[in-house]
Amino acid sequence: MSNYSNKIVIIIHTSEIVLKGMSEILEGSLADEIVALRRIDEIINYSELKGDLIIIASSSELGKNLPFLEQVFQNSTNLKFVSFYTEQPETYSDVAISLNDAPSLICYKINEVFNSAILGDDEADSELTRRELEVLQLITRGLSNKEIADHLYVSIHTVISHRKNISEKTGIKSASGLTMYAILKKIVDVNEINTSDLV
């Protein structure tokens, strides 16, 4: 594709564990390049980066340095921010990652931010909620509605209603079709699924 732009994630965090872990996890996302920085001012060395850019840092760090970051990357095509929380945030947000998020969920969120940079906001209502993502992941593991209900401590009707919403948003109805969808969108890791067992 001629209009394809480079996808870059920059992670800023003081913890080497977080930087190493996130870099490895994001290998599974749409990102073409991952940059890990201990300090926010090191970013000045990367001001030449061009493409769709996502900066991941704690919300306080982002809050303090927003004008600086925007200035550094004023020539980049697309700049987005994702907050990183070491504790579970009160409300679910697609533009926030928490320390406890599953690797597949982290990749999914980052991919959604990249995709929204390309598609604009029209697609917003087709995004899956956190609960729908959980249900989808359980579907890909071959669980029945009853098993999913037990697993999530909800009623079977709730599960059926989530499934209906997932199918409406994705346009995919069968369990095996949803598994393909989840793998293509990197919501689950292909290695976790036996694809020869799809139907």
Add this chain to the structure above:
Amino acid sequence: MELFNENNKLAAVIHKDHSLLPVINRLGVRLGFGDKTIRNICDENGIDPAFFVEIINVFHYESYFPEQKLMNLSVVYVVDYLIKTHEYYRNYLIPEIDRLLHLFLESCEGQCPESEMILNFYERLQEECLAHFKTEEEEEFPFILALNQVLKGNTDSNEFKDQFSAFKMRNFEEDHGNIDDKMFDLENIIIKYLPPSYNQNIGNSLLSNLFMFEKDLKNHSRIEDNILLPKVDQLIKTLAGHE
């Protein structure tokens, strides 16, 4: 909505809806029919014109379903039409989709880990379709035709009962729902979620064929669920009434 009728020229009907071409083939008509009307063509080919007209109308107008008229159609014609439909899927449409899908997946440039997954999904779907056609042809259709023979007085009812004592009509609807859903999923995966690294022209041909198959299957299911099954119920009741 203007329904097709026996006095229409078949060529004009085809110009109006060319997706009827495989349908008229199945009904026993081949290309090169000049300016003849449906009635003329049916007379020449020994086809019941009323049956021909109903089948093309049901196919063309998705909301058209004249239950009473359809219930009066001969069960022998309906079964014959369904078997020919299976043959068309097996001998032409499925191999054609196979060919295009392989070409399409092979056209991917670079790393394409999803290709194998899509092929697997399709192969399972195809197996499901073929198994469904096979049980219909080997189990349900012979039962229906034999039942019809008994009611016509051509076979003894005790002989029929011996032969089919353990037989139970399956409800096809669940199978139909599953197959329809997966067809739809395969189309959407290709349209919405596949990376753009595949040959687009082959992809378009593949999708055209998948849409054609989907439409044809829906029509096929509609005939089975809403004509064939009620007809069988009717025949079974008539048989019970005879005794």
